[in-house]
Amino acid sequence: MDGPAKRQKRPLSLLELVIGLSLTAIxxxxxxxTFRHIAxxxxxxxxxxxxxxxKAILQLRLQQIFNTLSKESKLKLLDNxxxxxxxxxxxxxxxxxTLLxxxxxLSGSSLFLSSTSPTNERREQKLFENVSEIRWEFYDLKTKKWSDTLKKKRVPLQIKLHLTLTDKQELLFTFQLPKGGFQ
Known part of the structure; x- marks a missing residue:
């Protein structure tokens, strides 16, 4: 006999090829x-x-502003x-x-902070976009009530800022004034 029988290589059959391609496609x-869902x-x-x-940045910036109101500051509310x-x-x-x-x-559809320096230079900062309405409320320590009007003789203890966004969502921010209720 001739030595050990050699195994012949046989090519892939068409059925095996179709099964392999199907499994690869699946x-x-x-x-x-999965990638699309994760993305x-x-x-x-x-x-x-x-x-x-x-929202967090707006809260921090407004808190910084209201915490540093000057002692001589007179709050005025004109056209919201x-x-x-x-x-x-x-x-x-x-x-x-310095003191500004x-x-x-509200300017257009954005909440703006407009600052004026002692040399009358003006700078505007856009604080929040897509705002459709702004409303203020002031807490009076003497009457112990919230009011839409600002009393000229007394600095309020707290300020509420209501922002209505263009998608009708309302945001509420409340700030304690450092010298509020003492004048």
């Missing part, structure tokens, strides 16, 4: 579906995180714009590192 399609969920999470981050003076100790521009006049109100 695997690739499930991987693509969509990530986009939703990023959008929610961005909106939450914007709140005017005041505040101390701005940190700024890149030297003219704005401030106007907080």
């Amino acid at each position: 695997l690739l399609s499930s991987l693509f579906t 969509k969920e990530s986009s939703v999470v990023q959008r929610i995180h961005g909106k939450t981050h914007e 714009n709140l005017s005041f003076s505040y101390d701005n100790p940190y700024d890149l521009e030297a003219n704005f590192c 006049g401030g106007d907080l109100g």
Whole structure:
């Protein structure tokens, strides 16, 4: 006899090839579906995180402003714009590192802070976008009630800022004034 029988290589049959390609297609399609689902969920999470981050930054900036109201500041409410003076100790521009006049109100569909330096230079900061309405409330310590009108003789203890967004969502911010209720 001739030595050990050699095994012959046989080519893949058409059936094996079709089965292999089908399994590969199923695997690739499930991987693509999973990737697409993860990408969509990530986009939703990023959008929610961005909106939450914007609200937190607005809260911090307004808290900084209201905590540094000057002792001589007279709050004035004119056409839903709140005017005041505040101390701005940190700024890149030297003219704005001092006591500033401030106007907080709606311009178009954005909440703006307009600051005026002692040299009458003016700077506007867009604090929040897509705002359709703004409303103020002031807490009077003497009457122990919230009011839409600002009493000229007394500085309120707290201020509420109601922002109605263009998608009809309402945001509420409340700030304690450092010298409120004592005049």
